[in-house]
Amino acid sequence: MLTVEQALQTLLGVVRPIQDVEEVETLIGNGRVLASAMTSSMDVPPRDNAQMDGYAVRATDCQDGNVLLPISQRIPAGYTGVTLQQNTAARIFTGAFLPDGADAVVMQEQCSVEDSNGQTMVRIRHQPQTGEWIRRKGEDISMGATLLEAGTRLRPQELGLAASVGLAKLTVVRRLRVAIFFTGDELTMPGETLKPGAIYNSNRFLLTALLQNLGCEITDYGNVSDNLADTRKILREAAIRHDLILTSGGVSVGEEDYIRPAVAAEGNISMWQIAMKPGKPLAFGEIRRTDSNLDTAFFLGLPGNPVSSFVTFLLFVRPFLLRLQGVRDINPIRIRVRADFNWSKADKRNEFLRVRMNQNGGLDLFHNQGSGVLTSTVWGDGLVDVAPGCTIQAGDVIDYLPFHALMY
Template structure:
């Protein structure tokens, strides 16, 4: 059910997304990859630690390891040896002695505390403490302090980040079970489209959407099947759909989902599959389509470049992550002071492009990138966030607080 501010006949974004996540199947096929190849892959199983991390009690700094109780009876602790990383002290620590120890080196049997070298003096008789440690166990990292053997480190569905690769290596895990890559077939429709590098004729434009969507799919870790540009011919588009459906888990088109005489996508989709919904109460991106083909699901992105990007990020990407078995990520949203007035008519949820920064008071503030037309792709490149304006919202005055949604960070 739509609210009083929703555009008549248009589906609210949250309802469309819920239906997408309900109607898209989850890939269950998995494969095992080597540790260096697991970045951005989706875990097919939970990861349980086979070891303690750290694997042994070790020193947190360079200094001297000793038995804390010896300080009650000794002013000077003679050196009994040393413990280096990878070359531990052999045997038990003799009573009333200490050993030279380096960061990461094993704590010998009998020792329970480490003092940093800056708080000591070395004499012919041994080591004198210029500052006594506060308590037993100072500067000692215990075995399993970070991760204990048998504990769950990652859940099934976790997308492996760069820092996770290091953590898996610290567990001694060499091979990782992951969900197979989702296969996504991609093509554009439109006789007016030309490839970058080709010359433009009257009324022709470059096909930017397919390249932008392919880049976003690459970020998701998808296997991309690029079928190129398909002319505005019903039989050619039908054959492209059939070929895409034979090869892919999901099919994405750009253009051909509006109401023009040459827009055949909806008709063909209903001939060989079915359409789940067609128009959404968002701006930009109203003419977004979702449906099912015999072997795959279909996402029909609008032809306008900003609309295509917005609908991919807000709808297609979460659905594809769901199909990959990936855990759902909450939108990165925060309040910010809007420093420029914004024009908005009540009726549709809007994603205006903005530039978020922090002022001298440490407050988050945002400004618009300027003209918000759905064909102005530069507004996406300039922006680092969306200014999310609810359907009921009207114009925004400078100084009002708005909600912003951060773009994905490219690192980590």
């Protein structure tokens, strides 16, 4: 059996990132992957501007900390003022461009408006320093700067950054095309009558939603009967137009498990057992699209138990899909958190326990860690990574992998 790290490195070592790109509007780019670096054609801010509401002045005109100046102009955001004359002040608002001649902004709380012989004046009760309350031109972004590297997965903040430099469209990697199907004559869809010995196909819903979270285009071939010929037929058909074929069930060594021989017949299997719990059986290989072994679709076969399928997707399928899109940073977030439970069952395999963070900042353990107990994934908010042969005592600081960082 391979270790978790060996299995993951084997997967990532054979990835061929897709090269097809497309242009999308920035407004709908959430979750997409940049195909080329994003550079700025402008400074942000484009000019010096006011950091808050107040009065734009020449600092040298306010050296005594109590001066009365005429208000020469009013500059709201979106408007450009005229050159500020010596010994005058300009009423200015947050974000408005600083007029030429001004070199400081005095916040309005340090000023008061007065009338002097019919003229509106402002009393400056502060001695400003040059540059005070001013956002300098280009202090956020300078013209020509690289904002984001190719392989960046776009989140709302990256889209906001692109919009801040006027980018209406972005060049991104096309969406991944993933085919899914499920094996097992016992599988039944919700809404259908559950016959004796049958179970509802929860993995179909679980894996579809996880793929949707990663922005994949999904073709669902549904349930495939437990026979070799049908499994091979679906593999051939799915390989033609998909980047990855993902299955659930049938990857063990039983007489009714047909995934392994079917993949071997239509391509090759590179690995299929990992020293982990849950999720020991995992198939990886490639399916020929043509008679040439150089033109293939990737294949990943997950175990049938729902928790095993869920955990192996998070730890292997997700990083594999991200790397297929050219994403640079695929390492899961690991947080060092205190355990508020004991785990004395050391195992020779790498275990991933379902836990939940409590109000005291520690981790609680779900009472049943079975690979078929899907409620543990709903109750929990993450996994604890337990190395082979290790136990946990309450108070130990351990590696916690939050679900929210593994599902998108």
